[in-house]
Amino acid sequence: MLIPPPLALYVHLPWCVRKCPYCDFNSHQGKDGLPFDAYVDALLRDLDHDLPLVWGRTVHSVFFGGGTPSLFPPETIDRFLQGASSRLRFAPGLEVTLETNPGTAEHGRFEHYRAAGVNRISFGIQSFDDASLQKLGRIHDSREAEHAVKLAQDAGFDNLNLDLMYALPGQTLAMAEHDLQRAFALQPAHVSHYQLTLEPNTVFFARPPQGIPDDDLAWDMQEHCQALLADAGYRHYEVSAYARAGRRCAHNLNYWRYGDYIGIGAGAHGKITVGATQQVLRRWKVKHPTAYLAAAGTPDAIGGDDDITPERRPFEFMLNALRLQDGFALADFTATTGLPAKHIATPLEQARQRGWLALSGTNVMLTALGRRFTNDVIELFLDH
Ligand SMILES: C[S@@+](CC[C@H](N)C(=O)[O-])C[C@H]1O[C@@H](n2cnc3c(N)ncnc32)[C@H](O)[C@@H]1O
Numbered sequence: 001m002l003i004p005p006p007l008a009l010y011v012h013l014p015w016c017v018r019k020c021p022y023c024d025f026n027s028h029q030g031k032d033g034l035p036f037d038a039y040v041d042a043l044l045r046d047l048d049h050d051l052p053l054v055w056g057r058t059v060h061s062v063f064f065g066g067g068t069p070s071l072f073p074p075e076t077i078d079r080f081l082q083g084a085s086s087r088l089r090f091a092p093g094l095e096v097t098l099e100t101n102p103g104t105a106e107h108g109r110f111e112h113y114r115a116a117g118v119n120r121i122s123f124g125i126q127s128f129d130d131a132s133l134q135k136l137g138r139i140h141d142s143r144e145a146e147h148a149v150k151l152a153q154d155a156g157f158d159n160l161n162l163d164l165m166y167a168l169p170g171q172t173l174a175m176a177e178h179d180l181q182r183a184f185a186l187q188p189a190h191v192s193h194y195q196l197t198l199e200p201n202t203v204f205f206a207r208p209p210q211g212i213p214d215d216d217l218a219w220d221m222q223e224h225c226q227a228l229l230a231d232a233g234y235r236h237y238e239v240s241a242y243a244r245a246g247r248r249c250a251h252n253l254n255y256w257r258y259g260d261y262i263g264i265g266a267g268a269h270g271k272i273t274v275g276a277t278q279q280v281l282r283r284w285k286v287k288h289p290t291a292y293l294a295a296a297g298t299p300d301a302i303g304g305d306d307d308i309t310p311e312r313r314p315f316e317f318m319l320n321a322l323r324l325q326d327g328f329a330l331a332d333f334t335a336t337t338g339l340p341a342k343h344i345a346t347p348l349e350q351a352r353q354r355g356w357l358a359l360s361g362t363n364v365m366l367t368a369l370g371r372r373f374t375n376d377v378i379e380l381f382l383d384h
């Protein structure tokens with residue numbers, strides 16, 4: 001029996017001052033004359049169109065992702081949140097995150113984001129080394145990054161995430177450590193620590209930069225940085241996510257627990273469980289901002305719909321849940337996929353015998369060995 005899991009709201013804001021050469025997110029270059037107000041109108045129309053899928057349900061987190069959401073003036077974020085809260089029931093204590101590029105932080109802006117209801121800021125810092133930031137094509141330097149974080153703290157934000165990347169062109173182990181030390185000095189509640197990947201359809205993929213660390217060095221950086229993060233009080237809870245006590249990202253945790261989310265905005269993806277019909281539906285919106293602006297709120301804005309059949313759910317579930325250090329409870333597998341635990345008894349046992357998964361009571365998690373073969377583990381659950 002499928003039981004609809006907690007519901008979140010993802011809002012995609014698709015513009016950036018400049019496209020970074022490593023980035024494959026749906027982000028488009030633009031700064032002046034962006035149609036912020038028209039886009040908020042489009043988001044609300046888009047939300048209206050998706051509402052029948054989630055009637056009566058409560059939203060537990062909102063995430064403004066991008067692109068660079070901090071390009072949007074606070075008044076537009078305020079107008080969106082007011083419109084959304086009149087259409088959806090917001091849970092008390094709702095987490096509201098806004099992704100921010102430090103190069104767009106302006107004095108006075110954070111107070112207004114906070115007044116609008118944003119209570120968590122996620123900064124795209126990437127590195128505190130100015131030469132690395134230049135190679136990454138970033139619009140900010142390390143001084144601006146520190147200044148932006150302090151502006152947010154002065155405005156009263158205490159729930160901050162800093163995104164850092166490692167295995168950067170020309171980076172040494174000492175440089176990766178130095179980036180973390182500079183981050184710790186700012187006392188963020190959360191750190192996301194990503195290995196730079198060369199994604200197809202990016203400039204870096206077509207022309208890889210010189211000096212990308214090899215796999216051995218990247219592995220050393222990861223191990224060393226994990227230890228530093230642990231020493232500094234950040235608990236590793238997902239592949240790339242580390243948090244102080246009580247500061248895990250509720251929005252992302254919901255994805256990893258195979259929770260539900262409405263996705264609005266250009267190219268946004270959503271996943272909704274419909275109890276009445278026992279369906280798990282995925283829906284995504286057209287990617288290009290111009291096409292999205294024109295069609296939002298009509299069927300033409302839907303890029304596609306997919307009904308996830310029961311056979312496909314175990315794979316999807318594992319793809320998410322095995323990212324979590326603590327794994328998952330079998331009862332949650334059953335509630336979110338609608339399948340009894342015995343449905344996956346065979347692949348679970350195969351993975352356990354190979355030393356990839358550990359079962360403690362009714363909880364399942366990857367072992368250290370399993371983490372090195374995550375893709376193989378997940379594949380065991382394909383079409384099950
Ligand atoms: C959508 S971006 C949001 C932040 C904001 N747009 C910015 O860059 O300042 C989310 C994060 O994903 C990470 N990221 C983007 N592309 C990546 C790549 N190719 N490899 C690893 N991490 C990447 C970066 O750390 C980035 O801050």
Ligand code: SF4
Nearest residue numbers: 016019020023066067
């Ligand atoms: S600012 Fe962020 S979203 Fe925009 S291009 Fe750079 S990494 Fe991608």
